[in-house]
Amino acid sequence: MSTRLVIVNAGSPTGLKFSVEFGDRRALFDFGVEHAPGRALFSLGLKPRPGRELRDLLAVSAAPRLEGVYDAWDGRTAVFISHLHLDHTGLVRFLHPDLPLHYPAGMEELRAAAAGAGYAEWRDPAGQPVADRSRVNWGEIEVEFVAVDHDLPGATGFVVRTPDLSLAYSGDQRRHGLHPELTEGFTAAARGVDVLIQEAVSLTLLEPALEPRVELSESEAVAGLERLVREVKGMLVVNLYAMNRERVHALGRACAAAGRPFLMEPAAAAVAAWPHTFEDPAAVPRDACLQLSFENLPTLIDLRPPPGSAYLHSDGQPLGVFDPRWPLLEAWAAHFGMAFVRVGSSGHSRPADLVRTVSEVNPGLVMPAHSRAPQLLQVPGVSSLVPEPLRPYSAEELKAAGVRRATPRS
């Protein structure tokens, strides 16, 4: 018997899924949909048709054709989820109810809130929340949950051990957030594994000119929000990401300190666990900070932002200039005479931190994934293999492809 690793979807740029198989068991990691507005067939408002969602997604290859996970459970597959982002969870709702489903306990509160608000559908029954640093044994596959820092609560990586292979999966992670010690803890737990599957979202071949952006740390982003709250005299309309509860609450505190209300749309407030909402735009105070999603931009017509107002993009949808909806944001802000400001911080490791993490883990082999340009991840002394989707890799082959550095494995 030997372990087999299958990258179901390399996540280029999103939707990474892979399985580790040993004997009669299969552990499947993450189960999301690609976020590629304007390229994915179901994007920009085109949705699978009601009542035939899964069939539609399968028909356009937006969901993988996997036996034993949808209509009937094969008795051999268990699913492990790293965090709540849709590119890691969007297909969970289609999993068969009998299939064992595991996810980090740290995301349970957010998961329940997002499902309750209709923000992110989930399977019923929800599955098993797993405490950080706990291990789940699926046959002879052992899966350890190791928390990482990302831009929402309860993100995890995994260390997976089988009788003939050790493997770590980064999940989505960063080292410039508010909890770098979590990602460092993952790095330590993964040290010396045979294979590291590393997210490399920040590696891209896009011209920097297409995405002109100063890369802020999360604390710098929060400081930037605080400054805007103090300096913007009119209304401050914010397009933010409700699942990033820490940033939402930091903004709320800054508003409170400045004596301004911070109000959110009810669904977003439920996701963010923020108590103050607005329903009637006409009743919103003229000096308010107000969360407004892309879909609700027409609400600006009723809000009538006074002179001196600003539109702040802070990592809400659309996420960036790669999204064809982006120019609309700027057009709406311009129409209402609002300054357009962008202050955010990526949830993903910066390129230099990717190199640092891989060096510190010092795996036999790194498989960069979840990237438009995974081939750019080159770390001195560590073998790199850009995985080929759907091609099974044996433990033997993976270990042979790895070259150990001179430093001994600890």
Ligand SMILES: [Zn+2]
């Ligand atoms: Zn993510």
